[in-house]
Amino acid sequence: MTTLLEFQNVSYWYKHEDKQHDILKNISITFDKGKFYTIVGPSGSGKTTFLALASALDVPKEGSVLYEGKDIRKIGLSTFRNKYVSIVFQSYNVLSYMTALQNVITAMEITKSPIKNKKDYALNMLQRVGISEKQARQKVLTLSGGQQQRVSIARALSCQSDLIVADEPTGNLDEDTAREIVRLLQDLASHAGKCVLVVTHDPSVAEVSDQTIRLSKGSITITENEQIVFV
Numbered sequence: 001m002t003t004l005l006e007f008q009n010v011s012y013w014y015k016h017e018d019k020q021h022d023i024l025k026n027i028s029i030t031f032d033k034g035k036f037y038t039i040v041g042p043s044g045s046g047k048t049t050f051l052a053l054a055s056a057l058d059v060p061k062e063g064s065v066l067y068e069g070k071d072i073r074k075i076g077l078s079t080f081r082n083k084y085v086s087i088v089f090q091s092y093n094v095l096s097y098m099t100a101l102q103n104v105i106t107a108m109e110i111t112k113s114p115i116k117n118k119k120d121y122a123l124n125m126l127q128r129v130g131i132s133e134k135q136a137r138q139k140v141l142t143l144s145g146g147q148q149q150r151v152s153i154a155r156a157l158s159c160q161s162d163l164i165v166a167d168e169p170t171g172n173l174d175e176d177t178a179r180e181i182v183r184l185l186q187d188l189a190s191h192a193g194k195c196v197l198v199v200t201h202d203p204s205v206a207e208v209s210d211q212t213i214r215l216s217k218g219s220i221t222i223t224e225n226e227q228i229v230f231v
């Protein structure tokens with residue numbers, strides 16, 4: 001396995017009324033290509049903060065996040081976000097003035113996808129996450145929150161980046177679509193060789209990942225999971 005992303009002695013805290021609240025304390029961990037990771041923990045334990053650091057939406061207060069051995073601050077945070085990582089955060093980065101289809105195609109173009117017929121590929125991906133062709137041709141703004149979430153998932157699934165991070169990607173989806181999304185995420189890791197990091201509250205999603213990282217009081221515990229295929 002090749003290490004794609006590495007947290008090296010990462011600490012993060014917030015200051016409130018001059019008091020420091022530690023969220024992550026001196027965390028070191030590596031993430032490999034071809035693996036599906038879930039991040040779990042109680043509310044407020046720092047899961048979203050963890051993903052924000054992994055996707056260069058924020059930087060550690062101490063320590064470093066390395067991508068292919070290089071500090072992401074050196075790569076440049078916006079370059080990193082545009083080229084190297086696909087982010088599925090609720091309502092993050094869906095371009096509301098474009099149609100769902102244009103959103104997916106644009107992401108494929110930005111990440112230099114070699115796929116020739118981008119339109120058909122994008123439509124197929126949108127269909128797999130439950131967006132019909134008619135909805136795909138609507139402006140994203142006219143879709144519901146859950147549908148916008150699906151568009152951002154289809155976008156992440158279609159682009160070329162090796163790293164995919166998602167915050168509760170199945171949170172507000174119906175059971176069947178949620179299942180399909182988890183299957184796609186599993187597939188992206190095991191077949192397409194991507195490194196997939198997902199925050200979830202759902203134990204059935206954590207169960208089918210390769211490794212679960214549990215956050216608690218600033219520290220992490222890592223569990224290797226049995227290989228279960230989500231059906």
Ligand SMILES: Nc1ncnc2c1ncn2[C@@H]1O[C@H](COP(=O)(O)OP(=O)(O)OP(=O)(O)O)[C@@H](O)[C@H]1O
Nearest residue numbers: 014015016023041042043044045046047048049050
């Ligand atoms: N900008 C901020 N300023 C101050 N405190 C913050 C800020 N953002 C988050 N926090 C605090 O940091 C802690 C960790 O937040 P985070 O959102 O990472 O947790 P989480 O595990 O994702 O929680 P949840 O499961 O509820 O989404 C929480 O106590 C939160 O209140």
